[in-house]
Amino acid sequence: MPDRIPAASLPAGSVGRAGRWAVVNRDGQVAAVSARCRHQLGDLSRGSLDASGCLVCPWHGSRYDVDSGEMVSGPKGFLWYVGRTPGYTQLIKAYGKVLVLRRRPVRRSGEHYVVEADQGADLRPRD
């Protein structure tokens, strides 16, 4: 069974979940990335899109480029603390540029968006 999400539940500018994927709708451009933040595994499918189309983690605000999967802004906090952490933020951002989010194309199938299956060997971590 493919990972899918009802199209009606993913209007432009929103983020949802299809299986283990965070699915984003950037003004009609729909794409999927792995749903676990590279910082502390926050659920990116509960995140949001900012004005520049980046996916923002709901826990500490790390921002991801959905096209590349790279973390473009590091977290502002850790564990239950939310606030300034300059050196730590830069360290995690460097890590997030290496261990990028996995990406998958999404197609429309009737009333659903369907995350395309892996088209080949993917040796990177599973989530």
Ligand code: FES
């Ligand atoms: S878990 Fe995503 S920014 Fe901390």
